[in-house]
Amino acid sequence: MQKPNNIEPYDCIIVGCGSSGLSLAWYLIQELGETYKILLIERSFENRKNKTWCFWDEDAKPDIISSRIFWNDLVFGNQKEKITGSLINYTYRMISSASYEEMMIKELCKYKNIFWAEDTVKSIQEDDSYTTVIAENGIYNTKKVFKSNIRQKDITNSVYLKQHFLGWKVKTDNAVFDHKKAVLMDFNVAQKNATAFMYLLPFSGSTALVEYTMFSKNVLEKDEYEYEINKYLYDNFGLTADDYKVTETEGGAIPMIMRGSKLNEGKNIFNIGVAAGSNKPTTGYAFNRIHRINMQIAKHISKGEEPQVLNLSPKRYRFYDILLLDILENQPDASVNIFSKLFKRNSMDSILKFMDEKAGFLENMRLLVTLPWGPFLKALWRNRKHILTGKF
Known part of the structure; x- marks a missing residue:
């Protein structure tokens, strides 16, 4: 790992090096090559707490990442029965954060334009010339900052x-x-x-x-x-x-x-990962979405455009999420019945495709008509003013 070289400012600094930070660095390298100077800041790059990440779309991750643990059969259960469905177009995959980080760090260490700092960020300041990251052990100047830490004040939502x-x-x-x-x-x-x-x-x-x-x-x-x-x-x-x-x-x-679309904290300070709302609001799945968003950010920067860290979900999926979140909050007794009907009346492939927001409008309708409508109509009524504004 190359230690920071602060003679010249960095093109970007990435604060936080989990899947969002490491994958963004990887996509930036793919798009901009070895002339784009990147500093990665993390408290420690070793002995971090291991976590489990699952996904089912092979196209939504860097090709250097391999997941050796997968399943072709998924089970849903409730108080009355267990339903097993086989996947045809997908495999349900798992990777540990430790394995992912090891592979990504090993790859990124090959590049001379990647620098690494084990440090704790205290503040980030902007002026007309540069953005300055002030940490315990150093002060780093850059053109743009991408950060993945989430704070309570970052959360602006209706549900x-x-x-x-x-x-x-x-x-x-x-x-x-x-x-x-x-x-x-x-x-x-x-x-x-x-x-x-x-x-x-x-x-x-x-x-x-x-x-x-x-x-x-x-x-x-x-x-x-x-x-x-x-x-x-x-x-x-x-x-x-x-x-x-x-x-x-x-x-x-x-x-x-449910997040709004303006997720930058300043002109050149951007949230990424869960801090940017990359996790699917109703399921928590984030791995696929983080990689797709970071790929888009890198493409924007390579074209000389401002990075657009926007809500990834199409509007119809945000509409579905508003209703389901409301049901989970206000009608928890109805939730089990909704999920039971979902898994009993639809294939596992169609459910995963819907969860990953890859299904078309007609596919959505075929799935949604299999669910009990009563709870959704109540949720629609409770959220009618918010939905009518169209700002979600």
Whole structure:
């Protein structure tokens, strides 16, 4: 890794080097070559907390990234049944943040125009000449700053929930998991006056990620998540705490928000990643969307245009998201029935295509008519003034 060289200002500085920061650097290199000077700033490039990212569109990531863990069969469950569907046009893939970052950093270190600073940013200031990043160990000048840290004041939306979760990677004494099937949603868990489900990714017959996930405004205490995971493992696989070992944990709270289109903080300061609303508001999936947005940013800059960090979703999908977020917030009892109808009446491929906002208008209509309309009409009425403005 090349240390900062502050003799001349950088063409851009990227603050935060997860998937959004690293992929933006990679796309900028592809579009602008080795003359575009980039500084990457992160508190530490080693020993960062590992996270799980899932996606299903192979075109939405740098070609140097490989995901060796995937599933062709997905499972949906509720209190009455479990539905298994096979994927034909997609594979559901998982990559760990540690693997992703290792591959991307190794690739980016090949370029002499990439510089690396392990530092903590204190403030970012703009003047007529340059934008200045003031950190604990240095002061860096640049033309543009892209930052991926999210703050509460960045959140400007009409509907605000959190998708919060705790997951365990477990290793069992015996092979109990079907490693060919990923459980996308199993609602046969405690709902706690909200919308909750279990998410299970089996890596082998004896190893899996088991994650209790909830849509609500307030997060739970840690022991509440742990109780539900323990109970699920016992109810579904007959496992007691003595039958498995927790090898890794992950958790967090993803803002499920509808963002406006102006996401820059200044003339030359731009948000990226989740800070820019790259996660799908109603599902939390962000991996594909982050890469598509960053690809667009790099293309704009290569053409001498201002980067457009805009809401990626077509307007009709933003309309659907407003209604579903309202249902999750105000009609959680209806949510399980909506998801049950969705998975029972549609193929897994069509659901993933819809979730990834790749389906056309007619495909949307064929899927939406399979859902109960009552909750959506109530949500439409509650949001009528906001929707009629057309500003969403």
